[in-house]
Amino acid sequence: MAVNAPADTVTLTIDGREVTVPRGLTVLQAAESVGIDVPTLCNHEILEPVGACRMCVVEISPGPPRPMASCTTPAADGMTVKTDTDEMQQIRRQTIELLLQHHPLDCPYCDQSGTCELQDETFGLNIWSSPFETVSKAFPEENLNEVIMINHNRCILCYRCVRVCDEQMGVHALDVSDRGSKSFIVTAQHKFMDCERCGMCVEVCPVGAVLSRPFKHQARAWQTVQTQTTCPHCSVGCQLQLESRKGTVLRARARPVAEPNRGILCGKGFFGWEHVNDPSRITAPMIRRGGELVEVGWPEAIEHVGDSLLEIARREGPESIAVVAGNELSVEDGYAFARLARGALGTANVYQAESGFAKAADAIEAHLGTAALFPDQDAVLNSDFALVFGADVNGTHNVLAAHMKAAARAGQMSYATATRVGSGLDVFANSKLRIKPGDEISFLEALAEPTAESAAALGIDSAQLSGLAGKLKNAERAFVIWDTGAWTRGREAEIATAASRLASTTGATLCPLPETANAAGIWRAGIGPDLLPGRIPADDSESQAALGTAWNSPPTGCGRDFAELSSSGELAALFLAGIEDSAQLPGGTVNAAALDDVRLLIVQATHAGPLTELADVVLPGAASAEKDGHLISFEGRANHLEVSVPPPGHARADWEIAARLAEYVGFGFGHRTSSGLWQELGSFGVAQHQPGDPPAIKENGQVRQPTADLPLVLANETNLFSGNRNLRRGEVLSGIYSECVEIGSSDADWLGLSGGEQAVLRSAFGSVDVEVQIDDRVPAGVVYLADGLTGAAGEQLYPGGADGRPVSLRKAGPA
Ligand code: SF4
Ligand code: SF4
Ligand code: SF4
Ligand code: FES
Structure with a gap:
């Protein structure tokens, strides 16, 4: 027995070894902490232990004279534990033999083979026959929804699937019918499982019972190559394992169990990988000749782009060139384009693509300083109170929402929702209310001074x-959380300003959630006409000199406002990197005229789309799964991207293309890897801006009140299956949520519309044809339209921001 062990630890002996562990761990965890392997089946590192399978039995003294489940027994001072006695082995053998009595030995056909825990335990215990008569079950495989299927015959009743859906996702879509040996996993509503499709039930099932339909029979587990990387679909920055075979991404898994996602993923991270293998990938550089895009080799493409840009710079001045970096590029990609523009091409007209987060962050920085941005997720999950307002964060940043639900259920935090439609977060909210789309700023002001x-x-x-x-004011640690995506368009800064004022009045901390995986990284890298890398003001002469030395060329000073430049007729060349449609131009579609007016449009992208259709030159970039780099999350955490598969054909990492161009025009970066760029950017630091005079809330002149002609209000926000074009590529996620508008049943009755029917959604600017779905999470008077779907209907209705704007909806056909 150790002496002087701290009071918050316990010391016990396991298999003859003295082990000191933090108080509160189980015997199983104590054994694992020193590398003693105790077999388990129902236990899982992200789930509460239930002690259902009895595989982990150990002998404990002093203690009850019977084998104890180590996964549910707390480690205690002075315990002596034996994990590997003949009796324990015998119990485990019997457990497995009983399971095998009903379990089909269809390993050659089963997707789980090679990663099956039952297979591993059978092998580990050297079991090759069973004393029990085999009683095969013969249930047919059942598709629970578009992505999840179940093979009941293989189920070993560990309840991990039910528990993960309940404990970690807060969804409770699965349940157990009957008890004992007749137990059976069922969908909670005993019908088609309209759940969040996170895939976590697949992830935790120890055998091949719950299965991913898209992965079915794609590969044996041992044939795949695994890499640890970061999810590119939102700014939570979940860590995951990508599995590929022969250069094709096949699936993602929620490994490792690390921050920030702690071993869970949402459906976007689990299933959203078809875009990497999509047939619309651009695989070679192309130059428009005779009206057609013609494939060329890289040397010709670099020479053509380099010479064209140099010629434009010579004839019309370098300031006639503009470069825009997309919010889904890596930090290194974005920095490479800033350096190409400022250090090699000599233009200061370099821009971050349209970003709600960037505008919100600028406003918060002006009010409260940079330190007010990027709160820790852990602080949010251990706060006294959090208010989630605006869009449904369960749809936009699902894993953060799942953590909040779990924390609230565990009594670790409490939160309230103030959303425009019903939210998945409502279930564990201690207060929930609906605010009308367009009323959010008034709501924040009313919270600061309630009357x-x-x-x-x-x-x-x-x-x-x-x-x-009162809760915001009185809580010691309170947070105000909102998604900065589609719904804030056109009033991003005003919403952030109102939130900043609320933070000043109540002492709450702000948590603006960037709308894409790296909007925060591009913002922090300092990519803008008035910023040098590191967010240093572009007219700072000392920083200019330092950069000049690092780059071997003096960086340019302040550039022009994009809207002003693009309408001046002086923009000759526009280089768009990582941008897929005109809504992503700085300022959004209202500046789309620039696309027609420029003499040279260069589009660097991964997939063919509306902008490559217009381009004079198309350069093939790499998807996130195909390059090294970093994405910066809502917490400010720099998450690593790892190369999982090579880019297709001649596609290259975006930073690499910028580096080749810089070299061609005579100002090479001197880096052969993205890590050189990362270190170089890191050496610039991030400027700390002091709070200035708070910007006023501006009236932006938009008509926001419903009218007799347009009697409904549009809620236009990202949902669980939308957010970027990559999520809509392929059949898996686009098959779950097809383009539609959602309305409540009372409005549907009033408008004479039924679910599945075609309708016309009209604004003051135009109309779109849409399918109607009826969902009572949408309050009366509101029409819900998911943003980020392929048709970009919101932008067609109100360029520059459709959320909170008046619309009408009527049955399709003659008016
Ligand atoms: S996919 Fe996710 S939400 Fe659906 S049943 Fe499985 S764990 Fe639950
Ligand atoms: S389906 Fe899988 S996870 Fe669910 S109870 Fe059966 S074996 Fe366990
Ligand atoms: S929460 Fe965001 S980062 Fe995490 S898996 Fe989902 S989309 Fe990816
Ligand atoms: S792993 Fe402990 S009882 Fe199942």
Whole structure:
């Protein structure tokens, strides 16, 4: 027995070894902490132990005179544990033999073969026959929804699938019918499983019972190559394992169990990989000749682009060239384009693609300073109170929402929702209310100074409003959380300004969630006409000199506003990197005229799309799974991208293309790897801006009130299956949520519309044909339209921001 062990530890002996571990660990965890392997089946590192299978039995003394489940027994001071006695082995053998009595030995056909825990335990215990008569089950395989299927015959009733859906995702889509040996996994509603399709039930199933339909029979587990990388679909920055075979990405898994996702993924991260293998990938550089895009080799493409840009710079001045970096590029890619523009091409007209986060962050920085951005997820999950307002964060940043639900259920935090439609977060919210799309700024102002009048104007209960305001003010650690995506378009800074004022009044911390995986990284890298890399003001002469030395060329000073430049007729060449449609131009579609007016349009992209159709030159970039680099999450965490598969054909990492161009025009970067660029950018640091005078909330002149002609209000936000074009490539995710508008049943009755029917959604600017779905999470008077779907209907209705704008909906056909 060790002496002087701290009070928060316990010391026990396991298989003759003295082990000291933190108090609160189980015997199983204590054994694992010193590398003693105890077989398990129902236990899983991200789940609460239930002690269902009895594989982990150990002998404990002093203690009850019977084998104990080590996964549920707390380690205690002075315990002596034996994990590997003949009796324990015999119990484990019997457990496996009983399971094999019903379990089909269809390993050659089973997707789980090679990673099956039952297979491993059978092998480990050297079991090759069973004393029990085999009683095969013969249930047919069942498709639970578009992506999940179940083979009941293989189920060993560990309940991991039910528990993960409940404990970690807060969804409870699975359940157990009957008890004992007749137990059976069923969908909670006993019908088609309309769940969040996160795939976590597949991930934790120890055998091949719950299966991924898209992965079915794609490869044996041992044939895949695994890499650890970062999910590119939102700014939570989940860590995952990508598995590929022969250069094709086949699936993702929620490994490792690391921050920030702690071993879980959402459906975007689990299933959203078809874009990498999509047939619309651009695989070679192309130059438009005689109206057609013609494939060329890299030397010719680099020479053509380099010579054309040099010629334009010579004739019309380098400031006639503009470069835009997309928000899904890596930090290194974005920095490479800033350096290409400022250090090699001599133009200061370099821009971050349109970003709600960038505008919100600028406003927060002006009010509260840079330190007010990027709070830790852990601080949010251990806060006293958090308010989630605006879009449904369960749809936009699902894993953060799942963690919040779990933390609230465990009593670790409490939160309230103030969203426009029903949210997956509502279930564990201690208060929930609906605010009308367009009323969010008034709502934030009312929270800062709650009155009966402001509550009445918002149509919400006055006591609820002042209760929320009181919680924000009185909680020691409070957060205000919102997604900065589609729904904020056109009023990003105003919303952030109102939130900043609320933070100043109440002491709450702000948590703006970037709308893409790397909007924060591009913002932090300092890619803008008035910024040098590192977010240093572009007119800072000392920084200019330092950069000049590092780059071997002086960086340019301040550039022009993109809207002003693109309407001036002086923009001759536009280089778009990592941008797929005109809504991503700085300022959005209102600046789309620039695309027609420029003499040279260069589009560097991964997939063919509306902009490559217009381009004079197309350069093939690499998808996130095909390059090294970093993405910066909502916490400010720099997450690593690893090369999982090679880019197709002649596609190259975006930073590499920028580097080759810089070299061609005579200002090479001197880096052969992305890590050189990462280190170089890191050496510039990030400028700390001091709070200035808070910008006023501007009236942006948009008509936001419903009218008799347009009597409904549009809620246009990202959902679980939208957000970027990559999520809509392939059949898996686009097959789950097809383009539609959602309305509540009372509005459907009023408008005479039924689910599945075609309708016309009209605004003051135009109309789109859409399918109608009926869902009572959408309040009366509101039409929900998911953003980021292929048709970009929101932008067609109101260029520059459709959320909160008046619309009408009527049955398709003659008006
Ligand atoms: S996919 Fe996710 S939400 Fe659906 S049942 Fe499985 S764990 Fe639950
Ligand atoms: S389906 Fe898989 S995870 Fe669910 S209870 Fe059966 S074996 Fe366990
Ligand atoms: S929460 Fe975001 S980062 Fe995590 S898996 Fe889902 S989309 Fe990817
Ligand atoms: S792993 Fe402990 S009882 Fe199943």
